[in-house]
Amino acid sequence: EVQLVESGGGLVKPGGSLRLSCATSGFTFSSYSMSWVRQVPGKGLEWVSSISSTMSYIFYADSVKGRFTVSRDNAKNSLYLQMNSLRAEDTAVYYCAKGGPFDSWGQGTQVTVSS
Amino acid sequence: DIQLTQSPSFLSASVGDRVTITCRASQGISSYLAWYQKKPGKAPKLLIYAASTLQSGVPSRFSGSGSGTDFTLTISSLQPEDFAVYYCQQLYSYLTYTFGQGTKLEIK
Numbered sequence: 457e458v459q460l461v462e463s464g465g466g467l468v469k470p471g472g473s474l475r476l477s478c479a480t481s482g483f484t485f486s487s488y489s490m491s492w493v494r495q496v497p498g499k500g501l502e503w504v505s506s507i508s509s510t511m512s513y514i515f516y517a518d519s520v521k522g523r524f525t526v527s528r529d530n531a532k533n534s535l536y537l538q539m540n541s542l543r544a545e546d547t548a549v550y551y552c553a554k555g556g557p558f559d560s561w562g563q564g565t566q567v568t569v570s571s
Numbered sequence: 572d573i574q575l576t577q578s579p580s581f582l583s584a585s586v587g588d589r590v591t592i593t594c595r596a597s598q599g600i601s602s603y604l605a606w607y608q609k610k611p612g613k614a615p616k617l618l619i620y621a622a623s624t625l626q627s628g629v630p631s632r633f634s635g636s637g638s639g640t641d642f643t644l645t646i647s648s649l650q651p652e653d654f655a656v657y658y659c660q661q662l663y664s665y666l667t668y669t670f671g672q673g674t675k676l677e678i679k
Binding site: 489491493495500501502503506507508513514515517551553556557558559561562563564 | 605607609614615616617620626656658660662665666667668669670671672673
């Protein structure tokens with residue numbers, strides 16, 4: 457069974473940093489691109505970032521470019537999102553997702569940016 | 572950047588109704604389109620990919636069509652569990668897989 461489990465969310469002050477993790481199992485992690493998607497309360501799904509299976513290609517939404525960094529460890533079957541210079545508008549539930557299309561998702565982790 | 576526009580944004584319907592949601596791309600994306608269902612507190616669920624291919628385990632009352640710039644998601648006979656928000660997503664632009672703004676399907 458494919459499983460994706462996010463962690464690392466929490467409450468952080470504006471300007472602060474957080475690192476999200478997505479631990480995976482049940483599939484050959486190194487063979488799939490992986491992505492982060494977020495949902496601001498009351499709003500729609502927003503694609504945040506994607507990374508190819510071999511890390512050769514990495515893309516970000518304009519809203520996070522220069523502040524967020526996606527990475528992966530294929531030996532640990534894990535995906536990461538380093539979030540710096542956080543803003544109130546980054547408050548959201550963050551999901552990791554497998555492949556393209558996104559056929560498996562984690563349960564999400566809440567990130568709240570507030571003073 | 573490829574923009575996706577869904578219509579309508581809100582849809583009120585009854586159990587048993589046939590409903591159609593439209594997604595229009597700002598440029599041609601061939602058949603690189605997926606549809607997702609999102610319920611509160613749950614992860615999104617992939618329904619359709621490649622515009623018309625039903626994801627394994629998804630009921631056959633869901634169907635997708637279209638290519639180029641215009642796409643539709645149809646639910647042939649609404650069930651109580653289908654009331655949710657639906658999103659289209661383009662996969663034409665490699666690893667920049669943007670979503671439409673969503674369509675909220677409510678019970679009439």
